[in-house]
Amino acid sequence: MGAEFKGKCRRTPKKVSVEGQDYGDAIIQMNTLFLRKSWGDGLPLLPATEERVNWLLTGTNLPRDTAIGRIMPSGRTATVESLAVCLAMTWGRPEYMPVLVAAMKAFTDPRFRHQMMQTTTCSVNLAAIVNGPIGRQIRLNAGYGCLGPDPRHPAGACIGRAIRLTQQNVGQAIPESGTMSIFGGPLKYANALFAEDEEGLPEGWEPLCVERGFTKGGNVITIHAVATATNITSIHASNEETALETLHYFARIMGSDYGNIFLNYYENSAPGILIMPRGIAQGMVDAGWTKKTIKEFLWQNSKFPWSVVTSDSDVFRRAKDTLKQYVPRVSPGR
Numbered sequence: 001m002g003a004e005f006k007g008k009c010r011r012t013p014k015k016v017s018v019e020g021q022d023y024g025d026a027i028i029q030m031n032t033l034f035l036r037k038s039w040g041d042g043l044p045l046l047p048a049t050e051e052r053v054n055w056l057l058t059g060t061n062l063p064r065d066t067a068i069g070r071i072m073p074s075g076r077t078a079t080v081e082s083l084a085v086c087l088a089m090t091w092g093r094p095e096y097m098p099v100l101v102a103a104m105k106a107f108t109d110p111r112f113r114h115q116m117m118q119t120t121t122c123s124v125n126l127a128a129i130v131n132g133p134i135g136r137q138i139r140l141n142a143g144y145g146c147l148g149p150d151p152r153h154p155a156g157a158c159i160g161r162a163i164r165l166t167q168q169n170v171g172q173a174i175p176e177s178g179t180m181s182i183f184g185g186p187l188k189y190a191n192a193l194f195a196e197d198e199e200g201l202p203e204g205w206e207p208l209c210v211e212r213g214f215t216k217g218g219n220v221i222t223i224h225a226v227a228t229a230t231n232i233t234s235i236h237a238s239n240e241e242t243a244l245e246t247l248h249y250f251a252r253i254m255g256s257d258y259g260n261i262f263l264n265y266y267e268n269s270a271p272g273i274l275i276m277p278r279g280i281a282q283g284m285v286d287a288g289w290t291k292k293t294i295k296e297f298l299w300q301n302s303k304f305p306w307s308v309v310t311s312d313s314d315v316f317r318r319a320k321d322t323l324k325q326y327v328p329r330v331s332p333g334r
Helices: 023-036 050-057 080-088 094-107 114-119 155-169 240-254 259-264 278-286 291-301 306-311 313-324
Strands: 067-071 076-079 125-131 192-195 220-226
Touching (some): 050 080, 050 094, 067 094, 076 080, 080 094, 094 125, 094 220, 125 155, 155 192, 240 291
Parallel strands (some): 125 192
Antiparallel strands (some): 125 220
């Protein structure tokens, strides 16, 4: 995870009181206030009462004033309690807290460079993949509709929206001031948080967490910055020919200029996440492909040919700027 942000936040957060003719009216007044203060995301919020926040904090053994990390562009510190407050407004549950805390620890890891996605003009949001039994325990979707919405698996939407509220309310990623995202995007409301379909992995395929060096069966979360979700249609893997055709579809999307935009922000990154349904994955295996050979194929075939780079002035300019970063610098006289 890199350098861990340690410590406690000594500042006691102020409480907000809202009155109404009845409970329903008080919620309306609260939401109106939150919109005026730019504390909400434009969708209705539930009150983060002291009782509900305390209930959510039972889902973690971390003290409420534990500092998780500073969130840009404001540089304010997110604490376990502030995460619980944001989760309360999405109607989250205590068992969601460990995943939310882990996601925000990864988000504030210096290697992720979250300040780039927080302030960029591009339409960037977070994608998070969960491995381990915790996904089933909290009803996190790993199958049909895993990117949401899904009323039978509410965890992804609640946690993802709590992350967004933390990005905005703590980090001040507010349109036209903290964040300059020109168009935004629907995925920004709740990001994209889902579980890997470990039960559906073909024989010999290791879960993502194992590829990243963690123990199989452990609870692990992996985050990535993405811009949108794109369906790749006309995919088949019934034989060697259709499997190869499908891989070319994958590589074409991942190698587009749109997909490679994140290479400008994240060093050694990848142009997105390829989510493959279990049926296609098994078809690939039946056609003679392994997870390793699929990844090698996509790596080799999702690049811009040099002829394309030199024929596109904008791409060529950015390619030259990237190459300059790797040109050895020799001191005079050496």
